[in-house]
Amino acid sequence: MSHPGRIVVAQATLGGLCVVLLLFLDMAQSRAGLFALGCTVLPGAYYAWSQQRTFHATRLLFQGVMRMLLTATLMAVSIVAFSVEPVGFFVTFVVMQLGYLKR
DSSP: OHHHHHHHHHHHHHHHHHHHHHHOOHHHHHHHHHHHHHHHHHHHHHHHHHHTTTTHHHHHHHHHHHHHHHHHHHHHHHHHOOOOOOOHHHHHHHHHHGGGGOO
């Protein structure tokens, strides 16, 4: 598995654990955690998949920018359109970013 693929797996694992822990606190917080999970894993999985197909520096940079834009767009849609709880959303999002520490 490629390095970006391992990061996506680590983030999905951390996000899933966070959603389960939030489920014990409040269902709305857990729902917000699920949205954060989707906002992080979907763009990350796209990036990992697309990175395996190319080694051209310009395309890799473009794909990284697209991942960030897709993440920001999904976050905005989740917060505005679905009115998720911000605490559960951002706690899960921050915990999932710890997946980048995976070596």
